Amino acid sequence: MLISMNIIKKITDARGLKLFIIGIIICLVLSGYKFENEYNIAKSQNWYVSDEIWYVPSSVLILKDIFHLNATYEVNNLTGLNLFFSSYQGMLTCENFVLQNGGEILKGDYIKNTAIAVAVPNNLVKSLGQCKDLTDIIPGFPLPDTSNVNTYINPEHPPLGKYIIALAIYLLGDKPICWRLPGIIEGAAIVIIAALAGWRLAGIFGMILASTAAFFDPLTTNMASVAMLDIHLAFFTALGSLFYIYDKKNFSLLFFSLASTIKYSGLFLIPFLILFLYKKENDIIGAFFKVALAQLIVAIIVFLPYIIHFGPVWVISQFVSAIIWNTQSRPPGPPASTPIDWVFGLHSFYLSYNPDIPAKGLPFIYIPVFFASLLTFPVYFFKISENKNLEKFAGLSLLSFFFFFFYYITYFAGNKTLYSFYFTQISPIYYELFPLSILLFIGYYNISGFYYEKLKELAALFSKLVEKFEKHFRKNRNQAQVGSHITLLTGV
Numbered sequence: 001m002l003i004s005m006n007i008i009k010k011i012t013d014a015r016g017l018k019l020f021i022i023g024i025i026i027c028l029v030l031s032g033y034k035f036e037n038e039y040n041i042a043k044s045q046n047w048y049v050s051d052e053i054w055y056v057p058s059s060v061l062i063l064k065d066i067f068h069l070n071a072t073y074e075v076n077n078l079t080g081l082n083l084f085f086s087s088y089q090g091m092l093t094c095e096n097f098v099l100q101n102g103g104e105i106l107k108g109d110y111i112k113n114t115a116i117a118v119a120v121p122n123n124l125v126k127s128l129g130q131c132k133d134l135t136d137i138i139p140g141f142p143l144p145d146t147s148n149v150n151t152y153i154n155p156e157h158p159p160l161g162k163y164i165i166a167l168a169i170y171l172l173g174d175k176p177i178c179w180r181l182p183g184i185i186e187g188a189a190i191v192i193i194a195a196l197a198g199w200r201l202a203g204i205f206g207m208i209l210a211s212t213a214a215f216f217d218p219l220t221t222n223m224a225s226v227a228m229l230d231i232h233l234a235f236f237t238a239l240g241s242l243f244y245i246y247d248k249k250n251f252s253l254l255f256f257s258l259a260s261t262i263k264y265s266g267l268f269l270i271p272f273l274i275l276f277l278y279k280k281e282n283d284i285i286g287a288f289f290k291v292a293l294a295q296l297i298v299a300i301i302v303f304l305p306y307i308i309h310f311g312p313v314w315v316i317s318q319f320v321s322a323i324i325w326n327t328q329s330r331p332p333g334p335p336a337s338t339p340i341d342w343v344f345g346l347h348s349f350y351l352s353y354n355p356d357i358p359a360k361g362l363p364f365i366y367i368p369v370f371f372a373s374l375l376t377f378p379v380y381f382f383k384i385s386e387n388k389n390l391e392k393f394a395g396l397s398l399l400s401f402f403f404f405f406f407y408y409i410t411y412f413a414g415n416k417t418l419y420s421f422y423f424t425q426i427s428p429i430y431y432e433l434f435p436l437s438i439l440l441f442i443g444y445y446n447i448s449g450f451y452y453e454k455l456k457e458l459a460a461l462f463s464k465l466v467e468k469f470e471k472h473f474r475k476n477r478n479q480a481q482v483g484s485h486i487t488l489l490t491g492v
Helices: 002-013 017-043 052-066 088-100 126-130 160-172 176-216 218-224 230-245 249-259 264-281 284-310 312-325 339-344 363-381 388-413 420-425 427-441 447-490
Strands: 078-085 104-107 115-120 134-139 349-353 356-359
Touching: 002 176, 017 176, 017 218, 052 134, 052 160, 052 176, 052 284, 078 088, 088 104, 088 115, 088 126, 126 134, 160 176, 160 230, 176 218, 176 230, 176 388, 176 427, 218 230, 218 356, 218 420, 218 427, 230 249, 230 264, 230 388, 230 420, 230 427, 249 264, 249 284, 264 284, 264 388, 264 420, 284 312, 339 363, 339 388, 339 420, 349 420, 356 420, 363 388, 363 427, 363 447, 388 427, 420 427
Parallel strands: none
Antiparallel strands: 078 115, 078 134, 104 115, 349 356
């Protein structure tokens, strides 16, 4: 066993340039294949998938109403527009006008909106403004039939993820594959991030295993193929963890702060950031202040377009409403699950049923990492000098712990409709922890010995406290006895 441990130590310590180049080539190949898989899934879906019905239209509205830029969608050399009306008769009149002037009706079966999606020649666009009872024109791909689709900007979630989607729409066009391209790129990049993290933690062994886990896990592949917020959240979380591993505390703080402006669950990692800075600087007040200041500055910058457009009171009130909303159950619908279900692959959310696209990862990766992190995260609260990688292992495990802790707080606060795709946020941490978990279970990290030594130290400390208490107790008892003798002798 000693020989095998020595071999493993050599492998995990191997960080030469040649090995790094070999590892990078392998992870780039894996990243490329993951990109291709994500792209093919995204390309196969020509309409809104799952929660894209909320995030894509709100991104288009942010582009139009806040940044005063329009989405563009062309079909058969015609310009795509979404037209909204205050009356059904006005809509029918405009529909006939479009058809009589060389246009097409792209979608006319709206139920929740008095609207039609049309494609018209460029010279007809201005004329549409004269249509009777026309209330709104939104350029771009046909919008889904959701209530208030022409005004709803999804205030339940922060705006950064929607800014990213909006930027892709503006630069590339308002088409499904364009909405999804940023997530596709980020999903592939997570393989590289995991590889770089694995290299720092466990050499070529960590690099290959972490990138392989990131490549094979279908959760990030499937979530990267749709224009939802979770893959963006995972990407910034991955960057935050990478810079933590490389001891770049300011960059780590920046990217974790940015993650919280994509979905508010990014705030779940704040306690770890405070502990991380406290451990570095030994100043708990200063650590709290720095984390709070970083979060505030990043939030103000990201929300600034909202603040300018809606005003600070609206932004604050929507934040409060979002916190309340996130602690309440949704109406009955997709399969709900608990955080532990996500680890075991139970009750998975389906992005699509035709084809089947489940938001489900690989339990054979998640389960060992989950239990390894439970065993390891308490180590972070002790001073570790002999093995810095064990400290990083414990820190990443603590990140995982806070993720589950706050999602269970959310669950018990009243939100019983949690969904398996929420695990996307922490999945890059699990890829980074995967090789370390294997090392833990084969005995590379003497975690039992570590806890044994700490228990001995605690036992010794407890023994000293008991001894001190006994001495104090005996001293007080002797003084009391002397006092009673004096009283008997003097009668006072």
